[in-house]
Amino acid sequence: MVLLELNDYQWHSSKKGLWNQIATPDTTLRGRAQRLWIAIGNKDTSFSQREKVLEELKSLTRADMIRFVVNELKPRTANRLIMHSQGKAHVDAEKLDLGLEIGSIEEFQLRPKDTDLG
Numbered sequence: 001m002v003l004l005e006l007n008d009y010q011w012h013s014s015k016k017g018l019w020n021q022i023a024t025p026d027t028t029l030r031g032r033a034q035r036l037w038i039a040i041g042n043k044d045t046s047f048s049q050r051e052k053v054l055e056e057l058k059s060l061t062r063a064d065m066i067r068f069v070v071n072e073l074k075p076r077t078a079n080r081l082i083m084h085s086q087g088k089a090h091v092d093a094e095k096l097d098l099g100l101e102i103g104s105i106e107e108f109q110l111r112p113k114d115t116d117l118g
Contacts, residue, residue, distance in 0.1 A: 003066055011062045019057055022050060 006014065026032035039047050086093065102108045
């Protein structure tokens with residue numbers, strides 16, 4: 001994982017780059033409208049999400065970020081949906097035999113959210 005390989009200088013440099021990207025003022029009316037519509041969609045009626053994110057970013061440590069990635073983004077027990085396609089060029093290849101095959105979008109949507117898919 002690249003995050004684990006960052007030294008302190010690289011971590012702070014990446015964090016500063018993210019800070020600058022978030023803190024950059026809107027340069028076009030379209031950009032501002034997009035940001036405000038996203039805020040409305042996120043129920044941010046005070047339009048202060050940018051400032052809140054920047055405030056949290058100040059105190060974010062490399063250890064916090066690694067902990068978030070390990071616990072939230074890549075947990076070993078996370079439910080996973082693997083999509084695959086076997087094209088005409090691989091008709092003779094061995095079929096994927098893992099988990100539970102779902103044959104259509106409709107079939108997937110009918111499943112309860114907590115179903116173990118394999």
